[in-house]
Amino acid sequence: QKNSCVLPEDLKNFYLMTDGFQMTWSVKTDDTPMPLGSMVINSISKLCRLGGSSMYTLPSAPTLADLEDDTDEEGNGDKPEKPHFDSRSLIFELDPCNGNGKVCLVYKHAEPVVSPDTEIWFLDRALYWHFLTKTFTAYYRLLITHLGLPQWQYAFTSYGVSPQAKQWFNMYKPITINTALLSEEADSFVNKLDPNKVFKSKNKTPVLKKKQLSQPPGSQKSHTSMPSAKTSSLAGNSSRK
Numbered sequence: 001q002k003n004s005c006v007l008p009e010d011l012k013n014f015y016l017m018t019d020g021f022q023m024t025w026s027v028k029t030d031d032t033p034m035p036l037g038s039m040v041i042n043s044i045s046k047l048c049r050l051g052g053s054s055m056y057t058l059p060s061a062p063t064l065a066d067l068e069d070d071t072d073e074e075g076n077g078d079k080p081e082k083p084h085f086d087s088r089s090l091i092f093e094l095d096p097c098n099g100n101g102k103v104c105l106v107y108k109h110a111e112p113v114v115s116p117d118t119e120i121w122f123l124d125r126a127l128y129w130h131f132l133t134k135t136f137t138a139y140y141r142l143l144i145t146h147l148g149l150p151q152w153q154y155a156f157t158s159y160g161v162s163p164q165a166k167q168w169f170n171m172y173k174p175i176t177i178n179t180a181l182l183s184e185e186a187d188s189f190v191n192k193l194d195p196n197k198v199f200k201s202k203n204k205t206p207v208l209k210k211k212q213l214s215q216p217p218g219s220q221k222s223h224t225s226m227p228s229a230k231t232s233s234l235a236g237n238s239s240r241k
Helices: 009-017 136-145 150-154 163-172 179-184 217-240
Strands: 021-029 031-041 090-095 101-107 118-122 129-131
Touching: 009 136, 021 163, 031 136, 031 150, 101 150, 118 136, 118 150, 129 150
Parallel strands: none
Antiparallel strands: 021 031, 031 090, 090 101, 101 118, 118 129
């Protein structure tokens, strides 16, 4: 009511279920957890409007609306029309992105009446706009798909993510960061499982150890006594002859 606009239906249903969303996850390095992923949707109270007020308390302090440049490209070709910081657009912050930019809900046509059509845009630290999705539902899917990795929104910019963030992408989302390679080689990221190799049993010939049979001492004596008996009988026969 304060800004004379109505939330889109999907975002309205989201806020009816929960007043915002925040999820963080960590990785363990050297037995020490390190925060890595962060997924945030601001609550209703933090759904602040951008560009309406000055960043300073001075009466002549500049605002974001002063940065408007009419020479910017407006919807040339397939590029959608960029939002404006002045009264032509209404912009609300959905995610502060840990200081790496801002994900914004944008009402691009606010004059003379606010249009119910909204889009989701990313405002980088250099105050350049980058289109993300047309609906909040599509953006929410992107947020979950990218696991809230650092600077994942920059994957939708012309200059891409930083080298440090790319290392995390290669570890946890290799398909997302290598979309060009995926289009060329569709099977490069498919795990090929050969059950014949995995479950192949190694046929080892069992080594039979020869065990000496333990014999009772009485039998050994009998065996040793038999040759002596034979020799004595042979000696007797020879003497008879």
